[in-house]
Amino acid sequence: MGLLDKIIVKLARRNEMRSRYLRKYFQSKHRIVVGMYSYGCFDADRIGADTTIGRYCSIAPTVQVLRRNHSIHAISMHPFLFNSSVPFDVKREIPYFPCIIEDDVWIGHGAIILPAVNKVGRGAVVAAGAVVTKNVPPYSIVAGNPARVIRMRFGSETIEQIESTRWWMLDENELAAKLRELGEGAFCPERIGIP
Incomplete structure (x- = not known):
């Protein structure tokens, strides 16, 4: 990366959510x-x-996604x-393995996603320090080494209701309007329900 690119990227990171x-x-x-x-x-x-990260994801600055x-x-x-850079005639490329981190995923401090993982499902939480060795189901909370499902964030009916909103496809202004519409349901969808 050239000096100009480094400067531009550093400046753009000040607004990384929207850049x-x-x-x-x-x-x-x-x-x-x-x-x-x-x-x-x-x-x-x-x-x-070859990593694809969805919309509205929160990734701690110490997370590693190894491909x-x-x-x-x-x-x-x-x-x-x-x-x-080593002067041998026989060389091969080490392949990258693609990984999709779907929308609204939270990956905590020091978590490591290993190359065997090709999907972290929408709405999942990867706990701080987790070492993820296999795919993570949507709306699950995984923790540990190796990471395993601790629990689901919501029941299946609530997940269906959340999925039906497709809120992650909204821009920030549309999302603000949707949150006003949802009211308290945005903070506790399983108790209040989602319209």
């Missing part, structure tokens, strides 16, 4: 797709290539077999 420039830059330069209003995910050292791993099937696991 279309950051989203275009990370998609074209790092193969990281980030939905609007998501934050904490504009760091190619922590978020691997490739050392090859355990080669003569060595050291990157010299794969590093283009």
Whole structure:
């Protein structure tokens, strides 16, 4: 990344939830797709290539989304077999494994998403320090090493009601209007119900 790019990215991060420039830059330069209003995910050292992050995601600044791993099937696991700066004629690319983090996901401090994971479902919570080794179901809360489902955020009927609103597709002005409409239901949908 050139000096001008670094300066522009640093300035754009001040408004990372709304910056279309950051989203275009990370998609074209790092193969990281980030939905609007998501934050904490504009760091190619922590978020691997071929990661797609949905809208309204909250990602702690210490989260790692790893998209490739050392090859355990080669003569060595050291990157010299794969590093283009090492003067060997035989080289291979270590493949990236795509991962989709759906809308409204919260990933806590120090969580690690390993390359075997290809989906973190909408509305899921990944607890601080979790090591995620398999896909995360929508609206679940996972914790531990390896991460496992602790509980669901809501019952199936409430999840259906939330899904029917498709609120994550709204821009911030539309969402503000929707929240006024929902009233207290936005904070406790299982008790009050969603219109």
